[in-house]
Amino acid sequence: MPKTIPKIAKFMTTLPLAVESSAKLSMAHQIMHDNKVRHLPIVDGGKLVGLLSMSDLHLIETLKDVDPAVVEVGDAMTRDPYAVASDEPLDEVAAIMAERKIGSAVVMDAGNIVGMFTTTDALRALAETLRMRAHH
Numbered sequence: 586m587p588k589t590i591p592k593i594a595k596f597m598t599t600l601p602l603a604v605e606s607s608a609k610l611s612m613a614h615q616i617m618h619d620n621k622v623r624h625l626p627i628v629d630g631g632k633l634v635g636l637l638s639m640s641d642l643h644l645i646e647t648l649k650d651v652d653p654a655v656v657e658v659g660d661a662m663t664r665d666p667y668a669v670a671s672d673e674p675l676d677e678v679a680a681i682m683a684e685r686k687i688g689s690a691v692v693m694d695a696g697n698i699v700g701m702f703t704t705t706d707a708l709r710a711l712a713e714t715l716r717m718r719a720h721h
Contacts, residue, residue, distance in 0.1 A: 600700075623640075635658075637658055669693070
């Protein structure tokens with residue numbers, strides 16, 4: 586009997602936070618810090634328009650003449666982030682993330698953000714899969 590590959594929904598982080606592209610970088614940084622997240626979906630009118638990572642923030646914040654209280658998230662975000670449905674197979678999503686060298690995928694169902702799948706989630710999935718194989 587062939588084993589089925591788990592769907593991304595099994596390992597994604599639910600209850601994702603999101604901010605509008607007009608939010609200030611300082612506010613986004615505070616939200617990310619307070620919630621211990623490294624990736625923040627950016628929305629306009631409820632539609633996914635970008636993704637802000639902690640590394641994006643650190644890069645922007647090192648530039649002189651940049652005031653995080655003035656600069657908007659839209660000026661620092663990555664446009665057209667990698668988005669997948671919650672029923673996407675885990676192996677396909679992980680392979681694309683590795684190929685593109687990206688740290689996260691926004692999980693969308695019916696146009697709504699339902700989760701985030703990050704490299705941390707991928708490592709958790711790997712650990713669980715290896716443990717299951719070891720016990721069979």
